[in-house]
Amino acid sequence: MDLRVTGVGHTRFGVLDQTLGDLMESAVREAIADAGLTVADIDVAYIANFSDSFVGQCHLPALLSDRLDREIEATRVESACASGGLAFKEAVLALKSGMYRTALVVGVEKMTQTAPADSTRILAGAASPQEIEAGATFPGLFALMARAHFEAHGTSEEQLAAVATKNHANALRNPLAHFQKDISAQDVLASRPVASPLKLLDCSPLSDGAAAVIVTSDPGADGIMLRGIGHASTDIRLYRRPDLASMPSVEIAGQRAYEMAGLSPDDIDVAEIHDCFTIAEVIQTEELGFCARGAGGSFAASGATSMGGRIPLNPSGGLKAKGHPVGATGVSQIVEVVKQLRGVCGDRQVKDAGVGLCCNIGGSGSSAVVSIFSR
Amino acid sequence: MDLRVTGVGHTRFGVLDQTLGDLMESAVREAIADAGLTVADIDVAYIANFSDSFVGQCHLPALLSDRLDREIEATRVESACASGGLAFKEAVLALKSGMYRTALVVGVEKMTQTAPADSTRILAGAASPQEIEAGATFPGLFALMARAHFEAHGTSEEQLAAVATKNHANALRNPLAHFQKDISAQDVLASRPVASPLKLLDCSPLSDGAAAVIVTSDPGADGIMLRGIGHASTDIRLYRRPDLASMPSVEIAGQRAYEMAGLSPDDIDVAEIHDCFTIAEVIQTEELGFCARGAGGSFAASGATSMGGRIPLNPSGGLKAKGHPVGATGVSQIVEVVKQLRGVCGDRQVKDAGVGLCCNIGGSGSSAVVSIFSR
Numbered sequence: 001m002d003l004r005v006t007g008v009g010h011t012r013f014g015v016l017d018q019t020l021g022d023l024m025e026s027a028v029r030e031a032i033a034d035a036g037l038t039v040a041d042i043d044v045a046y047i048a049n050f051s052d053s054f055v056g057q058c059h060l061p062a063l064l065s066d067r068l069d070r071e072i073e074a075t076r077v078e079s080a081c082a083s084g085g086l087a088f089k090e091a092v093l094a095l096k097s098g099m100y101r102t103a104l105v106v107g108v109e110k111m112t113q114t115a116p117a118d119s120t121r122i123l124a125g126a127a128s129p130q131e132i133e134a135g136a137t138f139p140g141l142f143a144l145m146a147r148a149h150f151e152a153h154g155t156s157e158e159q160l161a162a163v164a165t166k167n168h169a170n171a172l173r174n175p176l177a178h179f180q181k182d183i184s185a186q187d188v189l190a191s192r193p194v195a196s197p198l199k200l201l202d203c204s205p206l207s208d209g210a211a212a213v214i215v216t217s218d219p220g221a222d223g224i225m226l227r228g229i230g231h232a233s234t235d236i237r238l239y240r241r242p243d244l245a246s247m248p249s250v251e252i253a254g255q256r257a258y259e260m261a262g263l264s265p266d267d268i269d270v271a272e273i274h275d276c277f278t279i280a281e282v283i284q285t286e287e288l289g290f291c292a293r294g295a296g297g298s299f300a301a302s303g304a305t306s307m308g309g310r311i312p313l314n315p316s317g318g319l320k321a322k323g324h325p326v327g328a329t330g331v332s333q334i335v336e337v338v339k340q341l342r343g344v345c346g347d348r349q350v351k352d353a354g355v356g357l358c359c360n361i362g363g364s365g366s367s368a369v370v371s372i373f374s375r
Numbered sequence: 376m377d378l379r380v381t382g383v384g385h386t387r388f389g390v391l392d393q394t395l396g397d398l399m400e401s402a403v404r405e406a407i408a409d410a411g412l413t414v415a416d417i418d419v420a421y422i423a424n425f426s427d428s429f430v431g432q433c434h435l436p437a438l439l440s441d442r443l444d445r446e447i448e449a450t451r452v453e454s455a456c457a458s459g460g461l462a463f464k465e466a467v468l469a470l471k472s473g474m475y476r477t478a479l480v481v482g483v484e485k486m487t488q489t490a491p492a493d494s495t496r497i498l499a500g501a502a503s504p505q506e507i508e509a510g511a512t513f514p515g516l517f518a519l520m521a522r523a524h525f526e527a528h529g530t531s532e533e534q535l536a537a538v539a540t541k542n543h544a545n546a547l548r549n550p551l552a553h554f555q556k557d558i559s560a561q562d563v564l565a566s567r568p569v570a571s572p573l574k575l576l577d578c579s580p581l582s583d584g585a586a587a588v589i590v591t592s593d594p595g596a597d598g599i600m601l602r603g604i605g606h607a608s609t610d611i612r613l614y615r616r617p618d619l620a621s622m623p624s625v626e627i628a629g630q631r632a633y634e635m636a637g638l639s640p641d642d643i644d645v646a647e648i649h650d651c652f653t654i655a656e657v658i659q660t661e662e663l664g665f666c667a668r669g670a671g672g673s674f675a676a677s678g679a680t681s682m683g684g685r686i687p688l689n690p691s692g693g694l695k696a697k698g699h700p701v702g703a704t705g706v707s708q709i710v711e712v713v714k715q716l717r718g719v720c721g722d723r724q725v726k727d728a729g730v731g732l733c734c735n736i737g738g739s740g741s742s743a744v745v746s747i748f749s750r
Contacts (some may be wrong), residue, residue: 021504052500053428059455059501062611062741066503071627074608074742075461076453086450090465096472125433128441129396132431234451236437248496338622366437367449 003095004223005373007035007214008335009106013323014178016208020055020110021259023210027328031212035223042214043100044083044171045074048087048107049197050326055110064106079233080126081276083107084330085360088213089231095217102218107331109208119206123326126363128237139203139277141238141364143195146279148244148257152294157197159189159297160278164201164320166306167275171317173348178323202278207323211332224338224373226269227263227355228345230256233367245294247280248367250287254359257370258289263355265289268311268372270340270350271357272333275318281305284359285313288370312350315340330360330369341375378470379598380591380748382410383710384481388698389553391583395430395485398585400442402703403481406587410598417589418475420449423462425701428497430485437479439481447474454608455501458482458649459705460735460744463588464606470592477593482706483585494581498701501738503611514578514652516739518570518611521654523619525572527669529678532572534672538653539576539695541681546692548723553582553698577653582698586707599713599748602638602730605631608742611657620669622655622740625662632745633664638730641666643686643747645715645725646732647708656680656695660688661732663745687725690715705719705735705744716750 011023018026024047032039041278045064049232052058060064061074071117079089084107091103111119124132127141149155165185171177183201191200214227232252235241241248241288258264265288275281282296290311291299316336319329337356339345355374361367386398388457393401407414411587421499426698436449452462459482466478486494499507502516524530540560541615549681558576566575590601607627610616616623633639640663648663650656657671666674674680680688691697691711694704712731714720730749736742 019504051427051433052497056428056496056500056507058426058453059502059611059738059742061454061461061608062738063503064500065608065741066611066615069610071607071609071623073606074454075465078433078448078451078453079436086436090450093465093472093474094468096474097468099468099471121431122427125427125431126437127434129394129432130439231448233436233440234446235444236434236441240441248446310717349713363434364438366440367434372516 001217003092003215003217003226005213005215005219005338006203006221006223007031008338009034010176010332010335011210011214012176013207013209013325015112020057020108021063021067023105023110023208024064024108027210027212028104033295034062035214037214039068039070041102042072042104043102044070044094045104046087046091047074047076048083048327048331049076050078050080050083050109051122051125054114079367080362081326081329082202082360082362082367082369083327085371088331088334088371089229089369091215092229102216104212104214105331106210106212107326107328109325110208111206111325112208130237139195139198142277142279143198145244146197149279155297157189159301160202161185162301163275163278163281164188167314167318167320170307170315170348171321174317174322177317177321178205179321198277204276204319206326207325209325209328211328211335213331213334213373224341224375227292227374228257228261228372230254231369236268236363236366238364247283249365249368250284250359250361253368253370254288257372261372267355268357269353269355270312270315272316272336273313273359274361275314275320276324281313294314315348315350316327331359333360337373341373376471376592378590378592379466379596380511380588380590380713381596381598382406383713384409384586384587385551385707385710387551388582388584390487395432395483396442398485399439399481399483399581402585402587403479406589410589414443414445416475416477417479419469420447420479421462421466422449422451423458423581423702423706424451425453425455425458425484426497426500429489445670451672454742455737456701456704457735457742457744458702460733460746463706463709463746464604464625464744466590467604477589477591479587479589480706481585481587482703484700484702485583486581486700487583490491505612514573517652517654518573519571520619524654527620530672532564533560534562534676535577535653537676538650539563540654542650542689542693542695545682545690545723549692549697552692552696553580554696560575566590573652579651579694579699582700584698584700584703586703586710588706588709598750599716602749603632603636604749605629605745611738611741613739622658624740624743625659625734625736628743628745629663632747636747638747642730643732644728644730645687645690647691647711648688648734649736650689650695651699656688663734690723690725708733708735712748716748
């Protein structure tokens, strides 16, 4: 059964006035219109949202039904920051079951009205109880991974800075990005430490936003084809991971996606990967097979992942500069890859992009969803 | 493709010492053992959990993987109090996709360590933003529904009390129930008002607990067969419902389940339905076709829904007396119906039970999942 993405919708990411429901509805209506459909054409819906602690709102399936003014079979899906990719996977399974023809997937998060200390505590809910009790924060967990990568592979702060400057440069050409601010390597290196060796400009921001896609098994539909999808959950406790500089969930999910697609890393022309921290992009670059293990830092610094390079990563600006409204992120990645494969990205278009990949991770990389699309 | 439930697990419900992870793991390991399987035999997992606000824990897919000490494709599903039934539906879709053979479904909630006022606020997150802002609580919303039912259909407080006394009587024979306390109609009527006409003994409690099932498409498996499943989400705002004494989501989900099963209400021998408040059982009895619209109160008072009656409802004790750990509830209903159809319920066994139904609702009945099983 061929599945195609026929519609995409995406709000601006940033510090926004709209409510959670406003953001969700806005992205959904844009995606439905983009697919040339009406609300009545949707057979089933999946909603990605990370935490009800931000705005105190659960039960988004009924909120979506209310907003669209129709009865619908809607389901909320959560696996920390991988919620968006996972909601897309559940839509794929629903279509493959044969019980539905056209699915809506929307991801949404409203984070910026929450006090930063509370947000840090809420985000820590994606870590293990032991890590939470010990006071771990996500910058701290990713800093451990960075330190391990530095020691094992000689990766440097300068190489991480290359990820940040690239993604900020890309976001300059994305009008929906949270930040449109060019930054230099010196800016990154001089920014204040958050959890050494990670500094402020190694970290993605807290953002509001929503993204939506329409995916269908309609054989007459014209759209971007899903080629493969893979998913994995591993230990939530980072300290149980044999190699702190690795993300086994990404390797496994990637292998599953490549196998289903019948493709290899060399076939990928463009990818959106989960740069919640610069070190995360480096490790995923390796786990997805775009470079050798341990070479992710030098690969980024070489320009291979920049626009015009061997495998442009995060042309949208990534989580780092486009923003990271948690539940929306995985769906936003798919929106960008679909637009790249449609060839409608204007001055951030990756030339001749025929095959694209999305990698969405949760927590410290203990869950991951990888999806591959082609024209 | 035939799907069968081959294993069930269920912790005690109540005020428990175990953590969220302990409860989840306990139910899961029991279900896997009950199915005669090992952890390695599980291909995909679904976790129902309502709110991360109770214990600050998200990312249960990775927590499950950690607890089972293996990589797994796990997804958390939420639609308020319908999360458990919905997680089961997602497992059904995953199996019907053909990508997996054996699925684990676990529902869990840890509520009792939270201060009651905080719990009331967290539970209100299943209502609409407008209702939350107006200070609505779920007892208040269901009280409105009760009042509407009283006015439209002449239903009385005494008839609601019959639901409570029946479910408490049933729970006396369920060693896993939160309450083992026989109550009289007079006890119910004399209990303190919570939101008139609902009194304390019209309301289900806050509970801790977990329940799990194994469902498989393995054609060689021996188990209880899934005959039909239906799901619906409607307006989250109760005040938009044309008839406050109705639950359209239950009627729609029920019709979908009956149609898929090729069965009618007359074929059902036993049912677990969502008695978060006594009025909820009355309305669902009608929406599921067990009695005429408006007749749910007198039907309960007649003894038709008691053990030995025409259609025994909630032999487990229901949410009212077995307890209501929100994420676990929908899965717990399936556990009970499977046990009834296996004929292993001892002195709470419904005689000759051949076909059973579960009805799990979310919020004020704005989402619903109905499933039907047979021997």
